[in-house]
Structures are given as C-alpha cells and as structure tokens.
Amino acid sequence: MAGKIQSLTDEERAHLLPLLRNAQWVEVVGRDAIYKEFIFKDFNQAFGFMSRVALQAEKMDHHPEWFNVYNKVQITLSTHDCGGLSQRDITLATFVDQASLM
Amino acid sequence: MEERTEERPAAAEGRPSRLTALQEQLIWALLGSGLSRDVLVQAVGELERERGPSAGGEKGDGGESSEEGEMDFPPPIYRELEKLSPEESAKLRAEVDQLLQGDPWHVAKMVKSYMQQHNLPQREVVESTGLNQSHLSQHLNKGTPMKNQKRAALYTWYVKKQCEISQQFTNAKHGLASAEEPGEDVRKGRRNRFKWGPASLQILFHAYERQKNPSKEEREGLVEECNRAECLQRGVSPSQLAGLGSNLVTEVRVYNWFANRRKEEAFRHKLALDTPYSNQSATSSHANLPPSPEHGVKYSQQLLCDTVSSARGGGGERVGRLVGSPVQLEPSHTLLETHNAKQVSSGGPLPPVSTLTSLHSLTAAPTSSQSLIMASLPGVMSLGESSLLIGLASTQPQSVGGGFTTLQPISFQQQLHASSQQQISQQLQGHMGASPFMATMAPLPCHMYNKLDSPQYHSSSLLSQAMVIADSSGLGTLTSLATVRQILTTDPEEQTDSPLQDDSLHLQPHTPVPASSGSLELYPASQTTDSHPSHLLSPSPTDLGSYIPTQMVSTAQ
Numbered sequence: 001m002a003g004k005i006q007s008l009t010d011e012e013r014a015h016l017l018p019l020l021r022n023a024q025w026v027e028v029v030g031r032d033a034i035y036k037e038f039i040f041k042d043f044n045q046a047f048g049f050m051s052r053v054a055l056q057a058e059k060m061d062h063h064p065e066w067f068n069v070y071n072k073v074q075i076t077l078s079t080h081d082c083g084g085l086s087q088r089d090i091t092l093a094t095f096v097d098q099a100s101l102m
Numbered sequence: 103m104e105e106r107t108e109e110r111p112a113a114a115e116g117r118p119s120r121l122t123a124l125q126e127q128l129i130w131a132l133l134g135s136g137l138s139r140d141v142l143v144q145a146v147g148e149l150e151r152e153r154g155p156s157a158g159g160e161k162g163d164g165g166e167s168s169e170e171g172e173m174d175f176p177p178p179i180y181r182e183l184e185k186l187s188p189e190e191s192a193k194l195r196a197e198v199d200q201l202l203q204g205d206p207w208h209v210a211k212m213v214k215s216y217m218q219q220h221n222l223p224q225r226e227v228v229e230s231t232g233l234n235q236s237h238l239s240q241h242l243n244k245g246t247p248m249k250n251q252k253r254a255a256l257y258t259w260y261v262k263k264q265c266e267i268s269q270q271f272t273n274a275k276h277g278l279a280s281a282e283e284p285g286e287d288v289r290k291g292r293r294n295r296f297k298w299g300p301a302s303l304q305i306l307f308h309a310y311e312r313q314k315n316p317s318k319e320e321r322e323g324l325v326e327e328c329n330r331a332e333c334l335q336r337g338v339s340p341s342q343l344a345g346l347g348s349n350l351v352t353e354v355r356v357y358n359w360f361a362n363r364r365k366e367e368a369f370r371h372k373l374a375l376d377t378p379y380s381n382q383s384a385t386s387s388h389a390n391l392p393p394s395p396e397h398g399v400k401y402s403q404q405l406l407c408d409t410v411s412s413a414r415g416g417g418g419e420r421v422g423r424l425v426g427s428p429v430q431l432e433p434s435h436t437l438l439e440t441h442n443a444k445q446v447s448s449g450g451p452l453p454p455v456s457t458l459t460s461l462h463s464l465t466a467a468p469t470s471s472q473s474l475i476m477a478s479l480p481g482v483m484s485l486g487e488s489s490l491l492i493g494l495a496s497t498q499p500q501s502v503g504g505g506f507t508t509l510q511p512i513s514f515q516q517q518l519h520a521s522s523q524q525q526i527s528q529q530l531q532g533h534m535g536a537s538p539f540m541a542t543m544a545p546l547p548c549h550m551y552n553k554l555d556s557p558q559y560h561s562s563s564l565l566s567q568a569m570v571i572a573d574s575s576g577l578g579t580l581t582s583l584a585t586v587r588q589i590l591t592t593d594p595e596e597q598t599d600s601p602l603q604d605d606s607l608h609l610q611p612h613t614p615v616p617a618s619s620g621s622l623e624l625y626p627a628s629q630t631t632d633s634h635p636s637h638l639l640s641p642s643p644t645d646l647g648s649y650i651p652t653q654m655v656s657t658a659q
Contacts, residue, residue, distance in 0.1 A: 044126075047127060048126075048130065048131055051127060051128050051132075052130075052134055052135065052192075056188045059135070095189050095192060098189060099192060101196055102195065
C-alpha cells in the first residue's frame with residue numbers, strides 16, 4: 001500500500017468541492033464524505049455502470065461505499081486511511097460521473 | 103445516454119448481438135477499463151483452460167473474432183488507450199461515441215481539416231488505426247462510407263491526437279517534454295516526415311523573391327516567422343513551438359528549402375536554354391497565326407478550363423493535365439506552338455516535381471499549387487492562360503483563374519530582342535521582384551521573334567509577354583490587350599517595359615491590329631506604376647485604360 005494518504009487541504013476543498021457540488025455531489029452530514037445518487041434506465045445499465053466503477057476502483061485501489069437496488073445506485077466516497085476526503089475520492093468521483101454518462 | 107451503451111455494441115459490430123444486455127454492459131465495462139479485445143480474448147482462452155471446458159461457452163468478443171481473426175484488431179490505437187488514466191480513457195470514449203453518432207461526413211470534414219491544419223500525414227493515422235490508407239483517404243476526401251467500427255478507430259485517434267497536441271502545446275509553455283507520443287511511436291520509432299505548411303511556404307517564397315541566398319541570420323529570422331505562422335494557423339500562441347511536433351521549422355530546413363529552390367531554378371534555366379534551338383524550325387509556322395484568333399481564344403479557354411479544373415483536381419493531376427494541354431495547343435497557335443513545341447519537346451521529361459513548387463514563389467499566394475502547374479509549362483502558359491496570373495498578383499487572391507498567380511512572363515521569352523529581354527528581366531525583377539522564371543525565359547523569345555519582321559509580330563510578342571490575367575474575364579481582356587499591344591509596340595524596344603506591365607497573355611499571336619487602341623483594356627497596365635503584384639489582379643478595364651498611356655510613355659524609350 002502507499003504511504004499515508006493525505007486528507008484534502010482547505011484550499012483544495014475550497015477549490016474542488018464547489019465543482020463537485022455543481023455535479024450534484026452532496027456533503028454528508030456528520031462525516032467528511034461526499035454522496036451522490038444515480039438513477040439509470042434499468043438494472044442492466046446500473047450494473048454496467050457499477051462494473052465500470054468497480055474496475056476502476058480496483059485499478060485505483062480505492063473503493064466506494066455503495067448501495068444498489070435495481071436501477072438506482074447510491075455512492076458515498078470517503079477515505080478510510082485519513083478519515084475524510086482525499087484526492088482519491090475526487091478522482092474517483094470524476095470517473096464515476098463519466099461512467100454514468102456512458 | 104444510457105441507451106447508447108446498449109446500442110453501441112450492436113451498431114459497432116453491425117450485427118445482432120448474441121449477448122444479453124447485461125453481458126454487453128459487462129463487456130463494455132471490461133473494454134472500457136483498458137482491456138483490449140486481444141487481451142480479453144486471450145484471457146478468456148487462458149481462463150477456460152484453467153477452469154476446464156465446462157467453465158462456459160464463448161465469452162468475450164461476441165463472435166467477432168471469427169470474422170476478423172487476430173489481425174491487428176484492435177488497432178494499435180486502442181493499446182494506447184490503456185496507457186491513459188481511466189478518467190481520460192472514459193472521456194475519450196465518450197467523445198468518440200458522440201462523434202460516431204454524428205453525421206459521418208461532417209465528422210470526416212472536421213478530421214480532415216484538423217489534419218490539414220496541423221499538417222498531419224495520413225500515414226500516421228493509418229499506422230495507429232490499422233485502417234486502409236486508400237479507404238481512409240476516400241472517406242475523408244470524398245465521403246466514402248466507413249463502417250462504424252473503423253470510424254470508431256479513426257475518431258479515437260482523432261480525439262487522442264487532439265489531446266496530445268494540446269498537451270504538447272501546453273507542455274511547451276512549461277518547458278516540459280511531452281510525455282505523450284506526439285505522432286511517433288516507440289513501436290515505430292519513426293518521427294513523422296516534416297512537411298511545409300502553406301503559411302510557411304508563403305513566407306519562404308516571399309523571402310526567396312527578395313533574396314535567393316539568405317544568410318544564417320536571415321534564415322533564423324525566417325524560422326521564427328514560419329513557426330509563428332504555423333502556430334497561428336493552428337490557433338495556438340506562437341510561443342508554444344513544441345506543439346508543432348515533427349513539423350517544427352528549423353534553420354536547417356529553411357536552408358535546404360532555399361537550396362532546393364535554387365537548384366530548381368537552375369534546372370529550369372537549363373531547360374529554357376535548350377528550347378530556343380529547336381524553335382527556329384518552327385518560325386515558319388508563324389504564318390499560321392493570323393487565321394485563327396478565335397481558335398486561339400477558344401484554345402486558351404479550353405486550356406484555361408483544363409487548367410482550372412486540373413488545378414482544382416490536385417497537384418499530381420494538374421501536372422498531368424497541363425502536360426496534355428500543350429499538345430492541343432500546338433496546332434492552333436503558331437506563336438505559342440513554336441514556343442510550346444520547344445517547351446514541350448525540350449522539356450521532354452517534366453522537370454523535377456519540385457520545380458513546380460518554385461512557381462509558388464511567384465505567386466506568393468496561399469495555394470499556389472495551381473500556379474505551379476502553369477509555370478512548369480511555359481509554352482502552355484503563353485498560350486493564353488488568360489487565367490494565369492503573374493506572380494505580381496501574388497498578394498491578392500485570384501478569381502477564377504484562381505491560383506495561377508505565378509505565371510511568370512514566360513511569354514517574355516518571346517520578346518524581341520535579347521537586349522530587351524535582358525532589360526525586361528531586369529525590370530521584371532525590379533517590378534515584380536520575383537520570377538527567376540523570367541530571367542530564365544528571357545533568352546528564349548529572341549530567336550523566334552527576331553525572325554519576324556513585321557511589327558505585328560512584335561506586338562504579338564508583346565502580348566505574349568503579357569503574362570497574367572487576373573480572372574476569367576480576362577479572355578476578353580486579353581483580346582483587347584492583344585490589340586493594344588500591337589498598337590503600343592511600334593518599336594520592339596518598347597517592349598522592355600510593356601512586358602512588365604502587361605500581364606495579359608496574348609491569346610492571339612496574330613496581328614489583327616485593329617487600331618482600336620481605344621479599346622485598350624490592359625490589365626496589367628497597373629504594373630507599370632507599381633510593382634505590386636496585387637494590381638494585376640484588379641480587373642477593371644477602366645483602370646487599364648488609364649494605364650495604357652502610361653505604358654506608352656514608358657515604352658517609348
């Protein structure tokens with residue numbers, strides 16, 4: 001595993017969080033994490049999306065907390081190692097958004 | 103959005119998918135994660151071996167492999183995708199899909215213009231996409247249909263290339279070497295061949311007109327200028343040179359370009375020297391001139407049309423066409439014929455292709471390729487490319503006659519006196535500031551015209567000297583020009599100036615000297631007053647009229 005993951009600095013947060021918020025990511029109350037819900041046409045789409053995210057997560061070695069029921073996918077991103085948001089979350093969030101468009 | 107993923111596989115394959123929707127999704131997810139088809143198929147094979155045949159039926163490619171075999175599929179371009187970060191890869195795919203959904207012809211035009219803008223060789227596309235080059239060329243230029251899968255490969259290359267190039271430009275700013283492959287590949291280990299862009303060529307030709315042998319400092323200045331122009335053409339800041347990649351202009355390249363142009367000129371000069379000797383036998387044919395003014399006109403028109411169309415057709419074709427036309431010309435125009443015959447015969451094998459490019463210098467027009475053709479066939483030119491434009495016209499875009507800007511006064515050769523020729527060439531140089539061509543041509547005409555004793559011929563030679571007509575309406579103009587010429591040239595020596603001034607090719611070598619001096623509508627008359635080529639282009643008879651007197655004055659030396 002890599003060294004200690006750094007949590008996002010305030011500057012970075014100030015810069016990045018607005019962008020994420022624009023993309024409908026929400027900050028979770030009570031913890032340092034971001035959350036978003038995706039709704040797809042059907043299960044296949046949803047699961048295809050999840051497969052893509054899963055493959056990416058493996059590549060990045062950074063996994064989301066997520067829930068899926070039929071065509072809905074709820075994703076929460078946070079970094080366990082630093083107890084909050086890190087750059088990996090941002091990266092994965094971006095990827096997740098992309099994947100949901102495919 | 104989501105629908106696309108379902109349709110995409112079927113559309114791309116062009117065949118009904120035997121997968122369930124979910125299977126398709128999973129496949130696409132796998133492919134999107136950076137797996138190439140090859141790797142996937144191989145992995146499937148390995149897994150099956152490991153787990154035994156009972157592990158499942160066909161997995162993976164959905165039966166495509168049966169058709170394409172292993173070949174290069176997926177094309178090398180997809181391998182590169184793996185190297186990208188997943189985000190970028192995803193972005194790329196999204197863009198590619200978008201392009202695939204659009205109108206193929208529109209996208210093709212976009213891709214083609216991008217390639218032209220950045221001077222990218224087709225070879226590069228072919229190598230990285232595995233497409234057939236002929237097919238690619240036809241698809242981009244003529245809209246020949248291309249299957250979705252192949253288009254996907256093309257668009258993938260396109261999108262990726264755009265990233266690379268913008269990265270190159272950005273990195274240049276920061277002084278970093280681009281980590282991406284800027285058009286070469288470790289696989290190929292070969293850099294793209296450098297190609298001169300039209301903007302740079304313009305600059306170079308201008309400089310060549312000024313001085314054929316620039317010093318190192320001057321060359322360096324040209325390097326800067328050209329690179330700046332190329333960057334501007336690509337829409338980037340001139341300081342980001344690295345983005346030009348293999349098409350970056352260097353001092354060595356400029357040096358070579360000048361050296362090649364000088365060699366070309368010498369070659370043309372040599373050709374020109376050959377022709378006069380074979381000309382003498384043809385003089386008698388001059389007698390044939392008078393009878394066919396119309397013929398000549400038609401001829402020039404024909405030639406014009408030919409050249410115009412051929413010019414549009416493309417470089418190679420043009421050359422071919424031009425070569426063909428002289429043959430037609432010969433019979434009808436004595437003057438021209440003589441000249442032509444010489445040219446054509448002595449020209450024998452066309453001068454090296456690069457010779458054609460030299461014409462460009464005369465033109466200084468953005469797309470002088472057309473003019474090139476003209477220049478290479480001096481005989482043809484004089485025949486009456488009414489649409490031919492003298493290099494002077496270089497600064498202005500030509501109308502129909504379009505790119506024939508560089509017609510150098512080939513007809514010059516048909517001048518009367520050797521001395522006048524020299525004078526002319528000098529003047530031409532002075533006025534036009536260009537046309538090594540003219541210098542070359544100078545010696546030729548003498549012979550022919552000297553034999554002519556009638557002033558008529560002189561005038562016709564004057565006419566022949568008239569080089570360029572700015573536009574298609576020039577035919578009419580030329581006719582009157584011819585007339586004018588005759589009137590003007592009472593004295594061969596006068597021609598010294600007139601050729602310079604008269605850009606119009608005389609269509610009719612004969613001398614129907616209708617004393618219609620009043621009807622003078624000399625185009626190039628403007629040249630007398632200023633050496634600026636642009637004047638040649640202004641097709642206003644009125645202007646010409648005003649010039650006539652000028653000419654007369656100047657010629658009266």
